[in-house]
Amino acid sequence: MIKIAILGYGVVGTGVAAVLERNRELITQNAGHEIHVKYILDIRDFPDSPRKVLFVAHFDEILNDPEVKIVVEVIGGTGAALDYTRKSLNAGKSVISSNKELVAEFGNELMNIAAEKGVNYLFEASVGGAIPIIRPLVQCMTANIISEIYGILNGTTNYILTSMEKNNAKYSAALLEAQKKGYAESDPTADVEGHDTCRKICILSSIAFGKHIHPKYIQTQGIKEIEIADMHMTKSLGYRIKLLGRSRLTGDKILVFVAPHLVSDHSVLSDIDDVMNAAVIRGNASGDIVLCGAGAGKLPTASAVVADIIDAVRHMHARRWIGWSEGGKENLSDHKLLESAWYVRTDAPKEKVEREFGSVIFAPFNQHPSAEIAFITSVINEKKLDYLLSRDITAMSKFRILGDY
């Protein structure tokens, strides 16, 4: 029997406890040992919980119990989570995490401690919830030079965008609905401003390209400026708007950014609705691999956490290979130089647009009460785009169009 502790009894923590109970027999069989939750740590009290006897108030009780071999950190953030993870690893306990913020900011340091102590620090659940992404990247794509990774990596924003489209709703109304349904936090900043997506693309990039990519260096644009008019225009052009985290190798540098994009109706990404996520991994032998599924939620996230627990149990005395080296701003290249076709919404007359941009594709949608139009440019970088727009074309919005340029 392997004894574990769960730090944090929120959505993911309760999910982990629930999955361990619900699928106990199968999990015992797959892990080769029964997995027993010995402690749950939370600052809140749960006097009515059937698991109340497991609760402890002090982390030290867990840290000092040599029986606890695996610590599940599902607290989130970089405060207590960082402190407890460091201490657990240093005490020779493996740590399983769903905490993208912690992995994106301190993953390198924590994996170094794990390596020193001969234990595992695993975080499959930190990107894409239930979707297998990190293991496929680390184990199945090993014969490939990865040139690009991108995807829909945040369920909340994808839910809001889907809802804006479906219900012809404004951003603010769609956000409110998402909050009511529990798909958005009361403070939705981390999601809607793209920080959550940023952390996840940083983790994937660090794994794929081998250098630590810190979120603080990454240009991140969220979804708050997207208007219903954009939904109509893009639809009429055969596209949908999705918030993407993107990362690619450009020479010996890495280009990483987060921004809303237009994706073609014919792409798999266009069918990723609501809280679903999808990641595309491009290898030089494999071509494009697309991995889709529930990107968040109690049981899906717990599914990935428990798979990591099982893996850690199976490899109690062996280290799972994962890691990357230090990296800094010098490893990153300027996203403004990345060329693509662009979608622009403006109130400038078509003639002026054609004079500045040459041949463009105008959106057929024209039922908007205003004189607004939208168009798709030829393939140019953002500096060129901004220069052309500066010549007296006011852009209400401008988004990249995803494609192979």
Added chain:
Amino acid sequence: MIKIAILGYGVVGTGVAAVLERNRELITQNAGHEIHVKYILDIRDFPDSPRKVLFVAHFDEILNDPEVKIVVEVIGGTGAALDYTRKSLNAGKSVISSNKELVAEFGNELMNIAAEKGVNYLFEASVGGAIPIIRPLVQCMTANIISEIYGILNGTTNYILTSMEKNNAKYSAALLEAQKKGYAESDPTADVEGHDTCRKICILSSIAFGKHIHPKYIQTQGIKEIEIADMHMTKSLGYRIKLLGRSRLTGDKILVFVAPHLVSDHSVLSDIDDVMNAAVIRGNASGDIVLCGAGAGKLPTASAVVADIIDAVRHMHARRWIGWSEGGKENLSDHKLLESAWYVRTDAPKEKVEREFGSVIFAPFNQHPSAEIAFITSVINEKKLDYLLSRDITAMSKFRILGDY
């Protein structure tokens, strides 16, 4: 340095040699050892190949060389491939295979030999080419009770179906085009009659449900009967036709079959075009996971084979967990009892259809020169469908509609 032998120098064999050369540095780093191809076995001569010095004419040369630790079997079929795999495993060599026929028919026996001898028999490339499917199933879904697996698992038939739609082409013309482009064999039977899909869904089912499921017991319908009229009718109903391998748990039995299906335009599967493949795995915690990518081809298949080689090198003295137990016809349930909505094309008048089937959805498409119509039934099993059709409604075609019933 680890020395390996490649058995079979066809599309996949040349791909494996090419990927090992092209990404040598990365592969050495990921494997922890340089991987050196010591022998290539093929019955054909390649006097002009830059690799000609590696060719040997007799398998025994490979078998009796203790330096060869890993044998890559990319011959295909169950003749020499079976013999060489048995002998290699018995000689304590790990075997990597892309041979779905061999794994589907003899996987259980071969994994038992591998277990006995403490070596690995790995076959990620046997299903879905470059797409990570087997590892995610075995490692990432371990916390889940799997209830269902299905997918587009054959590139050739998917290419033909896509081409029929795009080019308004008959099956025979689309097949000819696929053959010209090298996407279909000169004898396309295994693909177009669904046997290849059948082998792959058998492998996935055996892994997911733990019992060996032999292709010979599986009802398999191919794509030869699909007509252009069906393409038009299904399109007008908001669906596309895809050949699916399907498998699900029904009580303590397993339901497995292969047949063309209508999939909704809004599903991810509807955007899987040409030679792309996709597999859906449904877990009781994860929900639906969809894995997509190039399902065949030289480099994509080699990408998966080489990842297995790397894994075998990393685990030279440890066994990767994978396997299933014996299984037989008694583990299978009758697909005729599986309920679904159905698409039916007929020349019967609408009134007669409504009299027999009650409320149905008729296809809006009506430009076909004949008096044919198509409709979607309510949710019934195939026995009920056949009974209703037997009451004087001639079905030109009938296909299941994929959905959660």
